[in-house]
Amino acid sequence: MKNISLNIDKALGAVTKEQVYAQEAKANECIATLHNGNGAGNDFLGWLHLPSSITDAELTDIENTANVLRSKCEVVVAIGIGGSYLGTKAVVEALNNSFDWLQSDRKNPVVLYAGQNIGEDYLYELCEVLKGKQFGLINISKSGTTTEPALAFRMLKKQLEDAVGKEEAKHRIVAITDAKRGALRTLADQEGYKTFIIPDNVGGRFSVLTPVGLLPIAVAGISIRDLVAGAVSLEKATGIEVPFAENLSAIYAATRNELYKSGKKIEILANFHPKLHYIGEWWKQLYGESEGKDGKGIFPASVDLTTDLHSMGQWIQEGERIIFETVISVEEPTHKVIVPTDEANLDGLNFLAGKRVDDVNKMAELGTQLAHVDGGVPNIKITMPEVNAYYIGQLFYFFEKACGISGYMLGVNPFDQPGVEAYKKNMFALLNKPGYEKESEAIRKKL
Numbered sequence: 001m002k003n004i005s006l007n008i009d010k011a012l013g014a015v016t017k018e019q020v021y022a023q024e025a026k027a028n029e030c031i032a033t034l035h036n037g038n039g040a041g042n043d044f045l046g047w048l049h050l051p052s053s054i055t056d057a058e059l060t061d062i063e064n065t066a067n068v069l070r071s072k073c074e075v076v077v078a079i080g081i082g083g084s085y086l087g088t089k090a091v092v093e094a095l096n097n098s099f100d101w102l103q104s105d106r107k108n109p110v111v112l113y114a115g116q117n118i119g120e121d122y123l124y125e126l127c128e129v130l131k132g133k134q135f136g137l138i139n140i141s142k143s144g145t146t147t148e149p150a151l152a153f154r155m156l157k158k159q160l161e162d163a164v165g166k167e168e169a170k171h172r173i174v175a176i177t178d179a180k181r182g183a184l185r186t187l188a189d190q191e192g193y194k195t196f197i198i199p200d201n202v203g204g205r206f207s208v209l210t211p212v213g214l215l216p217i218a219v220a221g222i223s224i225r226d227l228v229a230g231a232v233s234l235e236k237a238t239g240i241e242v243p244f245a246e247n248l249s250a251i252y253a254a255t256r257n258e259l260y261k262s263g264k265k266i267e268i269l270a271n272f273h274p275k276l277h278y279i280g281e282w283w284k285q286l287y288g289e290s291e292g293k294d295g296k297g298i299f300p301a302s303v304d305l306t307t308d309l310h311s312m313g314q315w316i317q318e319g320e321r322i323i324f325e326t327v328i329s330v331e332e333p334t335h336k337v338i339v340p341t342d343e344a345n346l347d348g349l350n351f352l353a354g355k356r357v358d359d360v361n362k363m364a365e366l367g368t369q370l371a372h373v374d375g376g377v378p379n380i381k382i383t384m385p386e387v388n389a390y391y392i393g394q395l396f397y398f399f400e401k402a403c404g405i406s407g408y409m410l411g412v413n414p415f416d417q418p419g420v421e422a423y424k425k426n427m428f429a430l431l432n433k434p435g436y437e438k439e440s441e442a443i444r445k446k447l
């Protein structure tokens, strides 16, 4: 098996290699703080050795539960938001057929999502589409109290019970939540659902390799063993004993922090492989919630290329020079498509005939990198040999480890997210939630 790799050569210019490598001692200190568990947020370090500590029995339990849902359901709705949703969606979108819902000879249930928004039309249309279908629910919430998924579950649970009866519904609902706390724990225990636990010391955005991600990913028919194996290999490759120069996560963390200090306030994660769109969404939560605090932090953005070169390309090339780009480059696509010859050649594309579509894409990628670097956008490149579960597992752990190191280098607690509560407090006050009387009164004065 190959490994994902990192190349910072084209990021050098705004910062020098010496500047990045001068961060070696600091990075090593941050790695030691993570491994010794003596830094800020040290009660949320469960992700650090998570891949290597997942047991065969745990994977089998998840696979068996997935198989029950797979045998009973055409559609499984994964209910969750943030870290309880993005990792699953990233893997399923990357590995499923791009036109999955149109495939007639299906081997796997369709995985749909709910509770990741409060869109009334979204919920209406979801409930409509589920009518007459055999469906199941995986309700995922670390805290067990998040409004969006709770609201969606309330509706979908009722619909499922009305369709198949309360008893059968119990066999089609799985809850993934805290071991003891939260409304979802109480509900699951009372109803007698099969449950999986999200460890206390694993925060939502680091939870993709717990049952939070593993169960719905297994339901989609994707090998969770390969995903975990990939993560295990990167856990080893970024371990405390690995020298700085060989530790991808440390180099990435040091480079992005040096770029930040040089005035590059926005990092754009780019892909040239449309199926990686949600890897970008997952990454944005990981870095946004981990670093955006205390008035600091790189703003994580993402683009799909070449698609967005026709919309955001102008800004990236010539807008304010406060950005750098991190490109996820896929070495080898899964399929081969050759550009055909056309006798009339009215589109003038015969010069491409006989080439693979990926040859064109790769030259677009290289041309973009050179243009952006020329335009003052430093470029970090992460290469994935191919898009499969193993390399996605590597990518997840690579980014998680780098995020922990990077947050400590920045001087923040990378494992909390106090700012997320502000909107919730206002929303509850505006909705007159019991217990929010004072806040309701105060907020009305601002309207």
Ligand SMILES: O=P(O)(O)OC[C@H]1O[C@H](O)[C@H](O)[C@@H](O)[C@@H]1O
Pocket: 081, 082, 083, 084, 140, 141, 142, 143, 144, 145, 146, 149, 204, 205, 289, 417, 420
């Ligand atoms: O899994 P839950 O507890 O429902 O949380 C879901 C998400 O929402 C919260 O507000 C946090 O900001 C996220 O870090 C979390 O992933």
